[in-house]
Amino acid sequence: MFVPGLHSILSKIDVTVTEGGTGSSLGYAVKRFQPMLQSVTLDAVGPGLVARVEGFVRPRPVEQERLRDLAALVEPGAFAAVSALIVGGSRGLGAATAKLIAAGGGAVCITYASGAEEAEAVAREIRDAGGRCQVLRYDAAEPAAPQLVALAMRPSQLYHFATPRIFRQKRAPFEPACLDEMMRVYNTAFYELSQFCLERGDAVAAFYPSTSAIDEAPRDTLEYVMAKIAGETLAATLARTLPNLRTVIERLPRVKTDQTATIFPVPAAAPSALMLPIIRRMSAAA
Structure with a gap:
């Protein structure tokens, strides 16, 4: 009906x-x-x-990929040496990343800005399968260190999936306030998180998820694209200038999440299909 x-x-x-x-x-x-x-x-x-x-x-809510299905894609113990801080790990790319690493024997901490129940559901699924998962609340609009003081691990990997609302109604082709918000989340927060992880661990591999929208230039996403271009430059520069930090930058296509769901069907990739090769690269780098 x-x-x-x-x-x-x-x-x-x-x-x-x-x-x-x-x-x-x-x-x-x-x-x-x-x-x-x-x-x-x-x-x-x-x-x-x-x-x-x-x-x-209206598009139905996107069903999260289940750990028991993702476990079949991962070799046992493949990520046993990994301790990953996954920012924005309650849904979509972050949840899939957490489950894949946990399925490979790694320890994860996932954060959420809203939706504590979703984050706890991901953690419960991982723990019920014998994995290790901590949950912390983190808002990318606020300084990182005070919010993550309870982090129980020394991260060897950082995944930065925090995001404001991407698709929104705009009154002008360019809105400075929107750019400020995007820059805070995609740039300042990534820098703060990288510094935080380096202070906690000896060496860190950090994943910066960029976007194929940079090449496609879709309508009404100018500020988003500008912030992601700046983020790519930031991530590359940090890797050159900060000892013991390595960054992996990937322009991802549209991913099947609630954030990208539209009334008219648009092709979108499954989060696990995109993230598993990246996790392997991150783990090899670490």
Whole structure:
């Protein structure tokens, strides 16, 4: 059933108040559904009203990849020497990274800015399979060190998946406030986290996830692209100038997550398919 329901986005509603009423309860009938546009039109009638509602089918929440499935992709003990701080590890790329490393015998700490229940669910899945996982709250808009003081490991790897909302309505082609937010999360936070990990460990491999949007230049993502270009430069410069820090930079395509879900289907890669080769590179570097 497409409408009404959880997976619907309201576009337009016209309501006419009538004298008397039609029946004793509210009812509806779907008048048109356009699969190509994922649009729905329905008529509703009830006591004292007649209405026409137009909407779209909203993408269903993306199901997280399960550890038991990911474990089949990883050689036992492949990441036994890894201690990974995974920033933004409650969903998507971060959750898949945590599960892959844990499946290979590594220890992980995942952070979340919101969604504590999701983070705890990832940790519980890892622990139930015999893995090691710590959970900490971390907001990339705030200084890193005070928030991570309870970190129980000495990280050998850092994965930086923190992100603000990427796709948003804009009033102008360029919005300085939006760029400031993007730069804080994608640049300043990455620098602070790298410094923090170096202070905790002897050597650190840090992953900077860039984006293929740099080459594609999609509409309305100028600030995002600018911040990611700057982040690539930052990550490369840190690796040249900070002893014992190695960075891996990869321009990732659109990934299948709630953040990138759209009304109209767009090809997107599974997080594990992208991250497993990168984790192997990071582990070889470490």
